[in-house]
Amino acid sequence: METTSEQVGAAGGNGPSLTREQFLSAYHDMLLIRRFEEKAGQLYGMGLIGGFCHLYIGQEAVVVGLQMCLKDGDKLITSYRDHGQMLVAGMTPRGVMAELTGRATGYSHGKGGSMHMFSREKNFYGGHGIVGAQVALGIGLAFANKYRGTDEVAVAYFGDGAAGQGQVYESFNLAALHKLPCIFVIENNKYGMGTAIERASASHDLYKNGEPWGIPGQQVDGMDVAAVHAAAAEAVAHCRAGKGPYILEMMTYRYRGHSMSDPAKYRTREEVDQVRKTRDPIEHVKHILLDAGVEEATLKAMETEIKAVVNDSAEFAQTSPEPDPSELYTDVVLEA
């Protein structure tokens, strides 16, 4: 079997580390996601965001480390926990926050909401609310890359919960069969909604789940952006070289509930606190930067700038108009 499933990236990682500039950039991007999500949580609490809202807090290193290995034209798709992906894809905090609040200035003119946002320009293909659907759609993005003869890759993000869906395995087979340039990123945050992975899956090593199809997989410390980056670099190189799909199982953790209405009875407060204290991806990078001689003031200035951007997005979202009633009937079908 060609499969080379392996575990890497625990404490310190084994890939090439990042440069100081890369760590700074990663710190910025992770902090932007964290502060943006905290603000989204606040706006939800104030009743300005309705319906579902799934926060990405805790998992920031995954999308940031991945994105550092991608180039223009590479395509992204994910589940409903999508705010982090959108921000690293270059979508504006204003446009995303305005969509969260259902305003005309949002990416979907207020018709998509938290779970359904897209950007053709930034190659972000959603934002999907049916668990696992984005995996089959994701191999379609990879199929399109191959059909058009480019070396672009597609990244399909999904959680440990989605890893149980039948279409995920149909997608593994199709991607391997047609050597599609698709990176399957399993964000294993330990819980599919409120059900622990051990109670949902007889296979606990999800990175091995592509082995029957010869898909190489790695289990990676998803709280360590350098480890994520190192593994992603290998996966991207594999896909660009036309060798077919690749699986990255990112061991990560969400600090907040599955959605906003999560009773948090399925895990202990201590478990959450322990992860926050010992494995926080942002604190981790902050220590690396301080050890490398970056001034505390530099980081503080960055944080101040991010807070301003996030506050601006919230202000923009709250003061933008709701969609015009005529929007109800637009974008149902395109004129033939």
Add this chain to the structure above:
Amino acid sequence: MATEILMPALSPTMTEGKIARWLKKEGDMIAAGDVLAEIETDKATMEIEAIEEGILGRVLIGEGVEGVAVNTPIAIVVEDGEAVPDSVASQPAAPAPQTATAPQTPASTPASPVLDAAPEPEREWGETREITVREALRDAMAAELRRDEDVFLLGEEVADYQGAYKISQGLLQEFGPKRVLDMPITEHGFTGMAVGAALTGLKPIVEFMTMNFAMQAIDHIINSAAKTLYMSGGQMGCPIVFRGPNGAAARVGAQHSQCYASWYGHVPGLKVVAPWSAADAKGLLRAAIRDPNPVIVLENEILYGQKFPCPVDEDFILPIGKAKIERAGTDVTIVAFSIAVGTALDAAAELAKQGIEAEVINLRSIRPLDTATIINSVKKTSRLVTVEEGWPFAGIGAEVAMQVIEHAFDWLDAPPVRVAGEDVPMPFAANLEKLALPQPEHVVKAVRSLI
């Protein structure tokens, strides 16, 4: 600066909650992420966390208080060394969001087409040749595969096998394996893949060996293909065709004999066509492939081998959304689609012998429905009979009849009548199967009941 902690909305439906317990007391230092209190909501007991660090300056609403409205201040957080401002406790409840709210008067529904406009006459395409529906479908795909490099065909047995029903005969040989792809028996997966490719602008034709198997993939057809344009605010269309034989074939039993016209016809964002003749098949499939939206093409296995005259003009194409009057008449309007058009025409021939002139409308398109053509006809004939092989309940006949009731009630001389498949799973026995499907005599009987 002192900040208020507001009663949060902790679920989509929560309007008020109960402060079950305070986990911090006045004067406590708090860090971001610390649990401040437990709130009982309509769904569960949940914790609220501090967002910023500070000191819990004052608890405004104590433990056990019920019915605390969302956005009511429940506590004050101050910075180290800062006093709780006196004015705070008496402040009114949280300000309403400063929204430039758009006027909420409902916009007028643009759903109904203009009904009184005289239907445009069908374009004349000149010389025709007799071909089978099977050949028409293949010719349509071949023509569009030649015309547009972004078009490709995928499905089970479409390439090497040449099509389970030989619809794709010769296409692999002409277009090669990049554009004519055999798929494993994994409808859910390959349909999702095709939809994903379509979201990037490619134009897949997905052949289902039968539409029954598309139920495995219906989530992608509806949730991923039909809704994405809307959910993306118009950014991301999905130019894709889902096609295959629909409805009853012959003696294939309940799981292989079902009509999906009303299932797909129900869904905004989809177009649905159901060809009867070879010309319908060729013209509608070409239009479906060129259409920038997801289009369902409901074919019929029994019709595949039947011959009809079809225009030879290389540019021949039909518009989606236009019905065809197959037979003009003055006494009753019979509306049908797919194989039931033949049933209706046979019935009309029999009725003519009895001195009744039926007008037979071939819908061609289920969604959008050509309501104008139906209404214009009923205003002339004052009677309506619908014919379909699918089940009657919430079927296409029900929709057609309701459109007529809404738009031409005063012209009706009798209640509309539906002729449909029997309301049972399809039986296997030859005699029972025949009893389950509409026959011309059923249509004749229905018409006679109106006149």
